[in-house]
Amino acid sequence: MKLIPLTLIAATLPCLALAQELTVHGNFRxxxxxxxxxxxxxxxxxxxxxxxxxxxxxxxxxxxxxRDGSVLVSRGDDPEARVTPPEAGEEAVILAFGTVADWQSVTIPHDMAPDRLAHFIEMQAESLGLDPAGGFPIRVQGRFPQLVWHVVTGEAPAPGAQGGHGAENGGGHANSQSGMNLYDEAGSSGEIIGAYTGAALEGVASHPGERLHLHFVSADGTRSGHVDEILIPADAVLLLPTASPSAAHDHDAHDAAPTLREGGQSAFAAIQEITAALMADPATDWSRVDIEALRQHLIDMDNVTLRAAVASEEIDGGARFTITSADPAVVASIRAMVIAHVATMNGVEGWTMQAEETAGGAIMSVTGPDAARIRGLGFIGLMTVGMHHQAHHLALASGRNPHDH
Incomplete structure (x- = not known):
């Protein structure tokens, strides 16, 4: 399948039409x-x-x-968040949609937070002939044990308001430019309708640092709004588009005519990806950009991944990992990476994560309801969980504090 280069985004906004029929108007970032x-x-x-x-x-x-071609709007002046057809002359500031002729279903194997769901969708897309880089509509049907959603009001946000989606990335559309009506409806049944953005539209069709833009629709179809927090339960049904014939053809032809993506070395490729994103964003503040900070962080990642010694031991509910090195440079990398990772990921997947410095490195302890999975992932597997690394890299290169939430 032909992919639109990232640099084309800046030239084609405000409307983008990508392969697999995903169309985007506007730009979150x-x-x-x-x-x-x-x-x-x-x-x-x-x-x-x-x-x-x-x-x-x-x-x-x-x-x-x-929903299946019907455009519906829930307005902030209705406290019940009921959906109605658009009014005459009504417009959208952000809109991401795609045409889907047929859907294919996948059962969710275990409880998932949105970042884990995004990774699961990417893996499923590759096996089903969809292009994970270009983006496509998704649906999830089930009963959601954790669910918070909102409807923006257009009114000025309350002073110091931090609620709403995107607060961790500098303020979402619901707390930096508008107030909102918030709905905490844990245990509700219904459907999630959303857009998986892929790499090309991350930060354009979704909040920066995220690849899912999700809305909840009540089981009776009468209420809807933007999802802030959600837990997708095991046995929920994920619906993905059936690949178009052209997409399937491109996927089948992949082995015969592979698309060239690798920049020659993984750290170089990561820097190349971030540089392309910065160059494609008209709002980039070049006076603050610091690509060298990203390079130093990638050196830390390399040291921890390839040069650290890891000793593992089982503890009640999980595992404890002692990560050490005799090389002072690697010791510094271990401490920088492990302490920061635990601070960011504690609570994700229901895990309790703790870290402390020790002679020659650091100790990381992880416990949760799924001890076997924690032990199976091991230290380096746990370090990779979540899609925060990409957002972290972009923040570093942009001159922002990646841990300033």
């Missing part, structure tokens, strides 16, 4: 940097048969969901 919330596409005249998608209205006065 640009909106967050500039505060511009004007309309980018008319909703009342949008003709999108068999489309599924999500977004927010101009002025951040409400949320948008598209």
């Amino acid at each position: 640009h909106m967050m940097h500039t505060g511009e919330t004007g309309g980018t596409v008319a909703l009342d005249t949008l003709n999108a048969p068999s489309a599924w998608g999500v977004g927010a209205t101009a002025g951040l006065r409400g949320e948008v969901v598209i």
Whole structure:
């Protein structure tokens, strides 16, 4: 399948049409940097048969969901968050949708937070002939034991408001430019409709640092809003688009004519990816960009992955790892990586993570309800869990504090 280069994003905004029929109007990152919330596409005249998608209205006065071609809006002036068709002249500031002729279902194997779900979707997409880099609509059906969602109101946010999606990445659209009505509805049944953005549209169709833009729709289809927190339970049903014939053909031809992606060395490729993202973003502050900081971080990653010694021991509910080295440079890398990782990931997947410095390195302890999985992943597997590394790299290169939440 032909992929649109990342550098093309800047040239084609505000509307992008990628392979697998994902279309995006607007740009999350640009909106967050500039505060511009004007309309980018008319909703009342949008003709999108068999489309599924999500977004927010101009002025951040409400949320948008598209279900099988029907455009529905939940507005902040309705405390019940009921959906209705768009009003005459109503527009969206952000809208991501795709046409889906047929769906294929996958059962969720275990409870998943959104970052884990994004990784699971990527793995499933590759096996099903979808292009994980380009993005596509998704759906999840089930009963959600943890669920918090909101509808933006268009009103000024309360002073010091930190609630809502995206607060950990500098403020989401619901807390930096608009107030919101918040709904904590743990245990509710319904459907999640969303967009998996892939690498190309991360930060454009979704919050920066995330590859999922999700909205909840109640079981009766009458209420909807943007998901802030959710736990996808085991046995929920994930629905992914059936690959188009052209996509399947490209996937089948992959072995015969592979797409060249590798930059020659993994650290070089990681820097290349971040550099491309910065160059594609018109809001990049080049006076703060620090690619060298990213290079030093990648050296730490290399030291911990390839040059550290790891001793493991089972403890009640999990495992304890002692990570050491005789090389002072590697010791410094171990302490920097392990302490920061635990501070970021404690609580993810229901795990309790602790870290402390020790002679020659650090000790990391991880416990949770799934001790076998913790032990099976081991130290380096646990260090890779979550998609925060990409956001961390972008923050470092952008001159921001990656741990300033």
